Amino acid sequence: KPTFDPKEHQHLRYNPLRDSWVLVSAHRMKRPWKGQVEKPPEDNTPRHDPNNPLCPGSVRANGEVNPEYDSTFMFDNDFPALQPDAPDPGISTVPFSQFRVVMCFHPWSDITLPLMQPAEIRKVIDKWADLIVELGAEYTWVQIFENKGAMMGCSNPHPHCQVWASNFLPNEAALAERCQRDFLQKHGEPLLVQYARMEAQAQERVVVENEHWLVVVPYWATWPFQTLLLPRRHVFRLPDLTAQERDSLASIMKRLLTKYDNLFEVSFPYSMGWHGAPTGSHLQEDMSHWQLHAHYYPPLLRSATIRKFMVGYEMLANEQRDLTPEQAADQLRKLGEEHYKMKKT
Amino acid sequence: KPTFDPKEHQHLRYNPLRDSWVLVSAHRMKRPWKGQVEKPPEDNTPRHDPNNPLCPGSVRANGEVNPEYDSTFMFDNDFPALQPDAPDPGISTVPFSQFRVVMCFHPWSDITLPLMQPAEIRKVIDKWADLIVELGAEYTWVQIFENKGAMMGCSNPHPHCQVWASNFLPNEAALAERCQRDFLQKHGEPLLVQYARMEAQAQERVVVENEHWLVVVPYWATWPFQTLLLPRRHVFRLPDLTAQERDSLASIMKRLLTKYDNLFEVSFPYSMGWHGAPTGSHLQEDMSHWQLHAHYYPPLLRSATIRKFMVGYEMLANEQRDLTPEQAADQLRKLGEEHYKMKKT
Ligand SMILES: O=P(O)(O)O[C@H]1O[C@H](CO)[C@@H](O)[C@H](O)[C@H]1O
Ligand SMILES: O=P(O)(O)O[C@H]1O[C@H](CO)[C@@H](O)[C@H](O)[C@H]1O
Numbered sequence: 257k258p259t260f261d262p263k264e265h266q267h268l269r270y271n272p273l274r275d276s277w278v279l280v281s282a283h284r285m286k287r288p289w290k291g292q293v294e295k296p297p298e299d300n301t302p303r304h305d306p307n308n309p310l311c312p313g314s315v316r317a318n319g320e321v322n323p324e325y326d327s328t329f330m331f332d333n334d335f336p337a338l339q340p341d342a343p344d345p346g347i348s349t350v351p352f353s354q355f356r357v358v359m360c361f362h363p364w365s366d367i368t369l370p371l372m373q374p375a376e377i378r379k380v381i382d383k384w385a386d387l388i389v390e391l392g393a394e395y396t397w398v399q400i401f402e403n404k405g406a407m408m409g410c411s412n413p414h415p416h417c418q419v420w421a422s423n424f425l426p427n428e429a430a431l432a433e434r435c436q437r438d439f440l441q442k443h444g445e446p447l448l449v450q451y452a453r454m455e456a457q458a459q460e461r462v463v464v465e466n467e468h469w470l471v472v473v474p475y476w477a478t479w480p481f482q483t484l485l486l487p488r489r490h491v492f493r494l495p496d497l498t499a500q501e502r503d504s505l506a507s508i509m510k511r512l513l514t515k516y517d518n519l520f521e522v523s524f525p526y527s528m529g530w531h532g533a534p535t536g537s538h539l540q541e542d543m544s545h546w547q548l549h550a551h552y553y554p555p556l557l558r559s560a561t562i563r564k565f566m567v568g569y570e571m572l573a574n575e576q577r578d579l580t581p582e583q584a585a586d587q588l589r590k591l592g593e594e595h596y597k598m599k600k601t
Numbered sequence: 602k603p604t605f606d607p608k609e610h611q612h613l614r615y616n617p618l619r620d621s622w623v624l625v626s627a628h629r630m631k632r633p634w635k636g637q638v639e640k641p642p643e644d645n646t647p648r649h650d651p652n653n654p655l656c657p658g659s660v661r662a663n664g665e666v667n668p669e670y671d672s673t674f675m676f677d678n679d680f681p682a683l684q685p686d687a688p689d690p691g692i693s694t695v696p697f698s699q700f701r702v703v704m705c706f707h708p709w710s711d712i713t714l715p716l717m718q719p720a721e722i723r724k725v726i727d728k729w730a731d732l733i734v735e736l737g738a739e740y741t742w743v744q745i746f747e748n749k750g751a752m753m754g755c756s757n758p759h760p761h762c763q764v765w766a767s768n769f770l771p772n773e774a775a776l777a778e779r780c781q782r783d784f785l786q787k788h789g790e791p792l793l794v795q796y797a798r799m800e801a802q803a804q805e806r807v808v809v810e811n812e813h814w815l816v817v818v819p820y821w822a823t824w825p826f827q828t829l830l831l832p833r834r835h836v837f838r839l840p841d842l843t844a845q846e847r848d849s850l851a852s853i854m855k856r857l858l859t860k861y862d863n864l865f866e867v868s869f870p871y872s873m874g875w876h877g878a879p880t881g882s883h884l885q886e887d888m889s890h891w892q893l894h895a896h897y898y899p900p901l902l903r904s905a906t907i908r909k910f911m912v913g914y915e916m917l918a919n920e921q922r923d924l925t926p927e928q929a930a931d932q933l934r935k936l937g938e939e940h941y942k943m944k945k946t
Pocket of ligand 2: 403408409410411909910911912913914915921
């Protein structure tokens with residue numbers, strides 16, 4: 257019998273953070289590609305478009321005028337899903353309240369996080385932390401997320417993220433809560449604290465690291481170049497980060513996102529988001545099973561125009577990936593940290 | 602306080618089949634659309650393309666020549682994820698075996714299920730049932746699924762589905778197993794048998810029905826026009842269907858898929874698949890909590906070129922839909938059952 261080679265032999269990997277399995281079939285990468293070819297992400301966004309409702313000085317759909325902001329800028333979403341006064345719908349449904357914010361990262365439309373200065377990224381991080389404090393005082397879960405690129409349903413090229421706060425624990429949050437709680441109970445150590453230590457030691461799946469942070473392609477990654485961003489210290493929520501840790505986070509985000517863009521020399525599409533200990537009434541509870549982390553879920557697989565589809569088998573049966581997390585980490589690790597756009601100028 | 606209106610007031614709905622929640626924010630449909638516009642599905646497929654490896658008489662990648670088939674045609678996938686002899690990969694991963702089949706529905710490339718004759722669809726159903734018997738004798742789970750349309754990662758326009766059999770219960774199968782088992786234990790009746798009766802009575806979410814089958818937009822649907830196809834009788838697996846039930850299934854599939862195509866006058870993309878009681882060693886067990894069913898997951902939202910994206914918030918926090926299941930069912934129900942392509946000729 258041949259010895260096991262994860263690049264050649266299909267196998268299942270357990271995801272302890274979601275209590276589920278991912279199917280790894282790396283040899284599928286050898287197939288010729290005959291599937292859909294995407295439009296490559298556009299690269300001709302003007303720095304300022306007075307008709308773009310996210311730009312400084314623009315008028316938004318509700319008639320409000322944006323300030324001439326020169327750093328980050330936030331507003332409540334003009335089309336909120338929120339109706340805190342929703343009446344009781346009866347037995348089979350549950351009303352909820354949600355508060356939604358859009359946060360612009362920068363006054364320019366033709367810039368993205370990896371092209372911003374570390375000090376500018378640091379301001380985004382500070383605003384994120386502030387929002388967790390503000391909205392977290394009232395809401396159980398404050399989800400910060402960024403959809404980047406048209407491929408990820410992003411309807412506006414201006415660099416921005418969204419923050420949706422809710423008075424309930426969303427499915428994914430409830431799953432992360434349960435899995436981390438069970439792990440601490442069983443193993444006496446928080447799941448992601450132990451995991452970060454193991455990965456830092458093994459190095460096999462590390463993409464970038466610094467004194468305070470570690471980025472890995474997690475052992476259980478489902479998207480081809482999915483990564484997990486972890487603090488080395490045990491941290492519950494974004495506001496708990498020290499000034500030093502925030503600077504260090506700005507730096508590692510810039511490095512990771514530069515590598516992402518360099519992979520296919522294109523502005524890399526992804527959805528990303530932060531998961532930290534629940535807030536609201538949970539602020540008073542023991543949350544030592546929680547470790548702060550960010551997930552990056554990018555869809556591209558082989559090139560700027562060939563993506564992974566999570567369809568048929570994945571939707572009906574089981575998530576499946578076509579290259580190993582170790583192969584993905586290796587590719588990302590080897591990439592330079594100077595942004596390809598900077599080299600060209 | 603206003604009375605609750607699911608079209609106006611956001612709410613959460615429980616999905617008893619996946620033990621999770623879906624967030625319904627129907628008022629979001631009022632937003633202007635500024636997101637990505639898809640290429641409409643192509644409509645110029647030649648009936649026969651000698652270079653298409655799924656066509657009668659074509660040579661496949663492994664050198665084999667397809668027969669001049671005139672009904673369905675099956676072959677093992679040329680790029681199998683399967684390695685039944687995968688060696689033991691050690692502690693952290695689990696090897697598995699999987700067997701993969703491609704099944705062509707028809708010799709023509711320019712036809713789809715809704716345009717096929719009921720007798721031709723019936724042959725597909727019979728082959729599906731045969732495969733569950735054959736592969737189910739050995740494998741724990743036999744997943745029949747169809748990815749239709751480039752938008753759903755389908756790499757070949759020739760009408761076909763895939764069947765992936767595995768020696769383990771995939772995540773989604775394990776979830777459906779657990780939820781149905783728990784429900785029967787608690788309520789003394791299989792979940793989907795009770796559910797079908799309720800929906801047939803309420804009519805609110807019914808799309809099409811006949812003597813043996815019912816198609817509803819389930820109460821907990823996440824995709825805009827998602828449907829659930831259910832037998833009225835308690836049936837464990839596809840091979841258990843009588844000849845009459847199979848004819849009746851062919852008829853209701855044709856009606857449902859015609860409505861789908863008529864919705865935006867386009868060949869409607871989707872992923873679909875069958876879930877029935879597990880097989881292999883489970884053939885000997887009591888599976889009375891199981892009810893056979895098929896899921897249809899179509900991505901289109903507003904038109905042939907505007908789709909729903911399951912991205913940021915959905916990936917990181919909670920699935921969310923933008924029109925109510927009742928609205929979706931109503932739209933589908935009102936559509937004619939003559940295919941738009943037939944009218945034009
Ligand atoms: O096997 P195919 O049709 O080449 O591939 C398609 O279906 C598979 C099963 O759902 C997915 O894993 C692939 O991402 C998708 O492109
Ligand atoms: O709010 P946006 O950017 O218009 O919408 C985008 O993100 C939302 C949250 O992930 C998704 O529900 C939408 O499908 C997507 O198009």
